[in-house]
Amino acid sequence: MLDIKLIRENSEIVRDSLRKRGDDEKIQMLEELVGKDQQWRQSLDKANALKAERNKIAKQIAEVKKVGGDASEQIKRSAEIPKEIARLDDETIALKTRVDEILMRLPNILHESVPVGADxxxxxxxxxxxxxxxxxxxxxxxxxxxxxxxxxxxxxxxxxxxxxxxxxxxxxxxxxxxxxxxxxxxxxxxxxxxxxxxxxxxxxxxxxxxxxxxxxxxxxxxxxxxxxxxxxxxxxxxxxxxxxxxxxxxxxxxxxxxxxxxxxxxxxxxxxxxxxxxxxxxxxxxxxxxxxxxxxxxxxxxxxxxxxxxxxxxxxxxxxxxxxxxxxxxxxxxxxxxxxxxxxxxxxxxxxxxxxxxxxxxxxxxxxxxxxxxxxxxxxxxxxxxxxxxxxxxxxxxxxxxxxxxxxxxxxxxxxxxxxxxxxxxx
RNA sequence: GCGAGGAUAGCCCAGCCUGGUAAGGCGCAGGAUUGCUAAUCCUGUGCUCUUUGAGCUCGGGGGUUCGAAUCCCCCUCCUCGCGCCA
Known part of the structure; x- marks a missing residue:
């Protein structure tokens, strides 16, 4: 498996290596990977922001309840969040799964001394x-x-x-x-x-x-x-x-x-x-x-x-x-x-x-x-x-x-x- | 095959009964003090992301809940005992 960071920062190294192998299918997979990885990070970011809000409210509820107060206002707000989180999580997981799948199938980067040839x-x-x-x-x-x-x-x-x-x-x-x-x-x-x-x-x-x-x-x-x-x-x-x-x-x-x-x-x-x-x-x-x-x-x-x-x-x-x-x-x-x-x-x-x-x-x-x-x-x-x-x-x-x-x-x-x-x- | 007990960070281990967001130790890193290859003290400690921040992480998956290491269900693996056995 290749280092995802290498692909993010130097995808041309990976692309060149695949070209030497003459593997067009894997090059297409690489392009898909680069796109899906970016989408995954965006999706993750959105989900995290929402989770941060949920955690903040949960903390407030805990504090209010500790002193015997009424937290029903916060609970009502908080109850609306999980559905949206679940939707974003599904999206994030689907993207990540595909990213990992492709990562496992991309071959190693060839050493420069490897001769180029078909068989x-x-x-x-x-x-x-x-x-x-x-x-x-x-x-x-x-x-x-x-x-x-x-x-x-x-x-x-x-x-x-x-x-x-x-x-x-x-x-x-x-x-x-x-x-x-x-x-x-x-x-x-x-x-x-x-x-x-x-x-x-x-x-x-x-x-x-x-x-x-x-x-x-x-x-x-x-x-x-x-x-x-x-x-x-x-x-x-x-x-x-x-x-x-x-x-x-x-x-x-x-x-x-x-x-x-x-x-x-x-x-x-x-x-x-x-x-x-x-x-x-x-x-x-x-x-x-x-x-x-x-x-x-x-x-x-x-x-x-x-x-x-x-x-x-x-x-x-x-x-x-x-x-x-x-x-x-x-x-x-x-x-x-x-x-x-x-x-x-x-x-x-x-x-x-x-x-x-x-x-x-x-x-x-x-x-x-x-x-x-x-x-x-x-x-x-x-x-x-x-x-x-x-x-x-x-x-x-x-x-x-x-x-x-x-x-x-x-x-x-x-x-x-x-x-x-x-x-x-x-x- | 049957029964019992387990799985928490690099390692060890607490928390679970009674839900409120992982304690402590070892190790490691940095610092202070000291100066026999020693001791003591302080701070830090995993993963991810677009890193002044946030999220995730208690074997895996699902459920209940505003909130799950903790409650419920399913699964996997490990250990011990019994059975079988080269």
Whole structure:
């Protein structure tokens, strides 16, 4: 959520940012917001003047009655006011409701370095690491590899739960846990606090952490309960301090969360994405930071560096893209994606996403920072980045580490988490 | 699922029976006095607006009333106990 004061005083900043996104609908909403906000303040003023009069008379009545006098004259005058107040209040509330509604839907202001473009084809490569390995045999897709080694059973998962789920078996299930443990250890060693969060959240908390459109497209709702399955542990970590004031001496708060993630929307399945690439359910280790506003760009780079170090250690070639205006979403002011090399497809594909949400998410959640009991408060910045999402990391490992004989080598850094195993074994 | 008790400002807590417009403490900020990293005293303290002023704020919503933290109705959440349970 944007600061209403910023919109009142510098609406052109917001307008420019929306123009870069090419979002005409939101620009119209902004214009409506500016008008309604002004009307709201006028309406509020009128209502307040009337309430002031009512309060004054009520006070007189109290004083007259205290000394046993006759207040019937004042009571008669006062009795006429409430109806008019009610009418003005209705008007004021209606205006305010619309103002808030629009405020919740306007996206964050983009950082100046975000490239302008309509979709992901306009994302700009800012870094490249590692050389794709040359293979002298015909590559298998990760799905073929997993099934031929007996390490996944997509068909039975479909029978039991439908498309988008799977049974991981044997060494692949072990690899999933190894990736989780590896990512967690890396982050804990860097001083991040490990969090196992709730996997479900109330709607009121969820509205703070994400775009409302996600509820229809992405979220699973628990029937007859006010609960949604989380789409990422970013969400419960962000909501942790909802409606609180974080002691400024405690910032930055650096967290690493792990959870299973649940998403309804998984998109189309092609030959190469059959299997683990898009799932209704997957495991992910996620980094999250609350910090002082002036530090957030520094930590944005830190979060990105943390994740790159892990992919380097895993020996997976990747490049980093600066995500463009048309692909960045509502919350982030700037976003880097790591796209790892998928040899079978011969292209890079998204595996992580590093966002600086500036004060946008924290304001939605009503999180402030300052001294407890103090009167100077500001809105902290929030940032998040994937550490490792195991499903896509496993796709990358299966494809990049496959051998001519159909086996798959285990990346060295993961072996200590798999009992020293060097190859994924057949089940 | 049943029963009981709760929700008041950054935190703790009083007021509710008996309606008259949120007391006190902690913390925080400023000041006085003092001068061992201490103590004492004074003033201030949340939100909004078009800020010399006014309005709002006692979990949320509605009702009664000239006037509601207080009375009435509905709802939400929390805690404890019982039941169930990995």
């Amino acid at each position: 992901d084809s306009a994302n700009v490569e800012v870094k490249k690491w590692g050389k794709p390995k040359e293979f002298n045999f015909e590559l298998k897709s990760h799905g073929e590899l997993a099934e031929s080694l007996g390490l996944a059973d997509f068909d039975r998962a479909t029978k039991v739960a439908g498309a988008g789920f799977n049974y991981l078996k044997g060494d692949l299930a072990l690899l999933d846990l190894a990736l989780m443990n590896y990512a967690i250890n890396c982050m804990v060693n860097k001083g991040y606090t490990l969090i196992e969060p709730p996997f479900m959240m109330r709607r009121s908390a969820y509205e703070g952490v994400t775009d409302l459109a996600d509820f229809e497209n992405v979220m699973y709702k628990i029937e007859d309960e006010d609960l949604y399955l989380i789409a990422t542990s970013e969400h419960p970590m962000a909501a942790m301090f909802m409606d609180e004031i974080i002691d400024e001496d405690k910032l930055p708060l650096k967290y690493v969360g792990f959870s299973t993630c649940f998403r309804r929307e998984i998109g189309a399945h092609g030959v190469d994405t059959k299997g683990l690439f898009r799932m209704h359910q997957f495991n992910k280790v996620e980094q999250f930071i609350f910090c002082q506003p002036e530090d957030s760009w520094k930590y944005h780079e830190e979060l990105q560096a943390n994740t790159e170090a892990m992919f380097q250690a895993l020996g997976l070639p990747y490049h980093v893209v600066n995500v463009c205006t048309g692909d960045i979403g509502n919350l982030a002011a700037k976003k880097y994606d790591i796209e790892v090399w998928f040899p079978r497809q011969g292209k890079y594909g998204e595996v992580t996403s590093c966002s600086n949400c500036t004060d946008y998410q924290a304001r939605r959640l009503n999180i402030r920072t300052g001294k407890h009991g103090g009167d100077k408060k500001s809105v902290p910045h929030t940032l998040n980045n994937t550490a490792i999402a195991t499903s896509r990391a496993m796709v990358a490992i299966l494809e990049n580490y496959q051998n001519a004989d159909g086996t798959v080598t285990v990346p060295e850094v993961l072996r200590q988490y798999m009992g020293g195993k060097e190859k994924l074994g057949k089940v």
